[in-house]
Amino acid sequence: MSEQVTLTVDALGGDHAPDVVLDGVAAALSEDADLHILLCGPAESVEPFAAQHDRCKAVATTEFIAMDEHPANAVRKKKDSSIVVGCRLVKEGEAQGFFSAGSTGACLAAATLVMGRIKGVSRPALCTVIPSPAKPVVMCDVGANADCKPEYLVQFAQMATIYTEKIIGIENPKAVLLNIGEEDTKGSAFAQEAFSLLKEQVPNFVGNGEGSDILPGNYDIFVTDGFTGNVCLKTIEGTSKTLFKALKGIFYSNVFTKLGALAIKGGLKDLMAQVSPDTYGGAPLLGVKGACIVGHGSSNATAVKNGIHTTARIVRTKVSETIAETVACKSSSKQAEPGQGSADAGDR
Amino acid sequence: MSEQVTLTVDALGGDHAPDVVLDGVAAALSEDADLHILLCGPAESVEPFAAQHDRCKAVATTEFIAMDEHPANAVRKKKDSSIVVGCRLVKEGEAQGFFSAGSTGACLAAATLVMGRIKGVSRPALCTVIPSPAKPVVMCDVGANADCKPEYLVQFAQMATIYTEKIIGIENPKAVLLNIGEEDTKGSAFAQEAFSLLKEQVPNFVGNGEGSDILPGNYDIFVTDGFTGNVCLKTIEGTSKTLFKALKGIFYSNVFTKLGALAIKGGLKDLMAQVSPDTYGGAPLLGVKGACIVGHGSSNATAVKNGIHTTARIVRTKVSETIAETVACKSSSKQAEPGQGSADAGDR
Numbered sequence: 001m002s003e004q005v006t007l008t009v010d011a012l013g014g015d016h017a018p019d020v021v022l023d024g025v026a027a028a029l030s031e032d033a034d035l036h037i038l039l040c041g042p043a044e045s046v047e048p049f050a051a052q053h054d055r056c057k058a059v060a061t062t063e064f065i066a067m068d069e070h071p072a073n074a075v076r077k078k079k080d081s082s083i084v085v086g087c088r089l090v091k092e093g094e095a096q097g098f099f100s101a102g103s104t105g106a107c108l109a110a111a112t113l114v115m116g117r118i119k120g121v122s123r124p125a126l127c128t129v130i131p132s133p134a135k136p137v138v139m140c141d142v143g144a145n146a147d148c149k150p151e152y153l154v155q156f157a158q159m160a161t162i163y164t165e166k167i168i169g170i171e172n173p174k175a176v177l178l179n180i181g182e183e184d185t186k187g188s189a190f191a192q193e194a195f196s197l198l199k200e201q202v203p204n205f206v207g208n209g210e211g212s213d214i215l216p217g218n219y220d221i222f223v224t225d226g227f228t229g230n231v232c233l234k235t236i237e238g239t240s241k242t243l244f245k246a247l248k249g250i251f252y253s254n255v256f257t258k259l260g261a262l263a264i265k266g267g268l269k270d271l272m273a274q275v276s277p278d279t280y281g282g283a284p285l286l287g288v289k290g291a292c293i294v295g296h297g298s299s300n301a302t303a304v305k306n307g308i309h310t311t312a313r314i315v316r317t318k319v320s321e322t323i324a325e326t327v328a329c330k331s332s333s334k335q336a337e338p339g340q341g342s343a344d345a346g347d348r
Numbered sequence: 349m350s351e352q353v354t355l356t357v358d359a360l361g362g363d364h365a366p367d368v369v370l371d372g373v374a375a376a377l378s379e380d381a382d383l384h385i386l387l388c389g390p391a392e393s394v395e396p397f398a399a400q401h402d403r404c405k406a407v408a409t410t411e412f413i414a415m416d417e418h419p420a421n422a423v424r425k426k427k428d429s430s431i432v433v434g435c436r437l438v439k440e441g442e443a444q445g446f447f448s449a450g451s452t453g454a455c456l457a458a459a460t461l462v463m464g465r466i467k468g469v470s471r472p473a474l475c476t477v478i479p480s481p482a483k484p485v486v487m488c489d490v491g492a493n494a495d496c497k498p499e500y501l502v503q504f505a506q507m508a509t510i511y512t513e514k515i516i517g518i519e520n521p522k523a524v525l526l527n528i529g530e531e532d533t534k535g536s537a538f539a540q541e542a543f544s545l546l547k548e549q550v551p552n553f554v555g556n557g558e559g560s561d562i563l564p565g566n567y568d569i570f571v572t573d574g575f576t577g578n579v580c581l582k583t584i585e586g587t588s589k590t591l592f593k594a595l596k597g598i599f600y601s602n603v604f605t606k607l608g609a610l611a612i613k614g615g616l617k618d619l620m621a622q623v624s625p626d627t628y629g630g631a632p633l634l635g636v637k638g639a640c641i642v643g644h645g646s647s648n649a650t651a652v653k654n655g656i657h658t659t660a661r662i663v664r665t666k667v668s669e670t671i672a673e674t675v676a677c678k679s680s681s682k683q684a685e686p687g688q689g690s691a692d693a694g695d696r
Contacts (some may be wrong), residue, residue: 146528146535234558235583238563239584243479247595264609
């Protein structure tokens with residue numbers, strides 16, 4: 001038996017909400033007997049579902065934050081939205097973590113403003129597992145902080161290291177700075193300064209890594225500012241999608257290729273699953289008090305289920321507590337003004 | 349008959365030099381009867397080759413700039429290197445363009461320091477064609493300027509537009525800013541300022557584009573700083589390579605998949621050619637006096653040949669002259685100090 005965990009889930013998150021969210025919640029509940037869900041959303045969706053599912057309680061909310069709303073403004077105005085209520089219940093101790101496949105920006109803003117930053121963390125950062133046929137690769141930040149100071153990247157590396165050890169299960173993961181050359185002196189002024197700080201303060205930092213090192217899985221963790229990380233993540237998604245689409249075109253070009261495609265269909269399906277963002281189901285915002293995981297807007301029920309499992313694992317392995325104990329205390333960098341940062345991300 | 353063009357070529361450029369370079373030069377000469385080559389490199393390589401080929405003259409050089417040398421320092425010290433001599437001959441009017449598959453940083457430094465910037469151009473920029481199954485996509489800057497001011501991006505957009513029209517053959521190409529969201533207000537402070545300037549000063553600028561828009565070819569030109577552009581380009585390369593490698597693994601997994609692979613082999617080969625950087629053979633440094641094209645270090649003979657053809661086309665279509673006439677005069681941005689910038693690029 002594992003530890004009892006209560007999570008809030010945004011029933012309205014994602015392109016296919018609430019249906020896929022409810023399916024994902026049902027699957028997660030049936031796979032984890034120690035999981036409890038507070039399901040936030042419109043009464044007509046969440047109440048009948050909760051009535052039919054053990055360990056699920058409905059939390060009726062009346063507002064909705066759309067994908068295209070200004071994140072911080074929406075969070076400030078819509079106090080009874082599923083996202084804000086989900087984060088508030090974590091803040092109030094009713095739950096330990098929050099999952100949503102809704103607006104990334106709004107989730108980051110709500111988690112930062114409502115749950116609050118861990119003391120000593122300059123900027124919470126969005127950390128993602130980039131799915132690769134080689135092995136899982138962690139990148140941080142991928143969009144919470146479009147504007148960074150070099151010193152933020154030290155904490156990004158430290159927080160991503162804790163996540164990689166506890167959730168991905170890689171001991172002493174190798175972290176690199178995402179840069180435009182391997183040599184120590186390469187890169188922009190920002191990258192050069194970040195390099196020096198990382199080298200000085202992060203024991204598992206091994207140097208610079210390049211864009212071409214990501215998908216081959218040459219390193220475990222890529223540390224970067226939220227702008228570069230977000231561009232990079234979306235570039236990988238766009239590249240994979242375009243190549244798979246082109247492959248499909250080849251397969252359907254004539255009867256021989258169709259037969260040929262049959263033979264490799266199984267392997268190809270596995271490969272597509274390997275590069276699908278659904279395996280971990282979402283990206284955690286590291287550095288806030290409590291777990292907050294944001295799923296892809298296009299999440300299906302499996303992705304939602306996996307996202308909920310990942311959120312529960314973050315709670316059970318005490319990722320946030322470890323960040324509070326180690327990163328925040330270790331940090332020598334000047335603390336930022338409260339309530340700043342986050343909410344920069346484009347919708348992933 | 350097309351216009352007579354003389355180009356300098358670095359016989360020592362690339363991982364497989366001088367053999368593939370000589371093969372590429374031979375092929376280019378035989379396909380273009382109006383092309384003349386000044387082949388720069390060690391006497392023992394270039395002299396026997398020139399003796400056997402019409403319209404090729406040997407220029408014996410005694411020094412070599414390696415891939416891992418500090419670009420600007422190497423260019424300043426090694427005056428008799430094939431890269432510096434190649435650029436100097438363009439400066440002196442003996443040739444109109446220079447091609448090398450050697451160190452990107454050294455080529456950029458040599459072109460900027462030796463050929464010189466076009467008057468009014470703040471920063472020369474490396475412009476590349478990203479090969480996609482959808483259509484060719486132009487990105488600028490991809491590594492000449494790791495540190496940019498937002499106003500540089502206006503000229504990057506203008507120069508890339510001229511290149512796209514003349515060399516890729518797309519009339520009135522749609523240019524976007526590479527950003528982390530589509531809405532006008534998205535992105536870092538840098539991106540937001542660049543957005544305003546581009547909107548104001550570049551008629552074919554249509555807004556923000558994201559990483560996921562690149563390979564699908566949703567826009568013709570992606571304008572960005574050299575750091576983000578270089579990371580992005582290498583990320584696409586790494587992603588394509590990793591996926592093709594994984595596919596190969598699937599094909600070879602058993603006798604059925606091997607048979608299946610046979611049927612789709614032709615289509616797959618075409619797809620790999622579509623995403624190979626060899627088609628255009630290299631990236632031009634736009635904004636210098638004369639043409640300078642840098643090929644990929646892993647260039648094969650076909651890539652070298654295509655790079656030489658692209659260089660000749662840039663000369664014949666007067667890309668640099670058009671930049672001098674339009675961009676430089678149009679520009680309202682403050683001119684930079686001479687001799688600054690460039691040489692930031694990692695080796696592509």
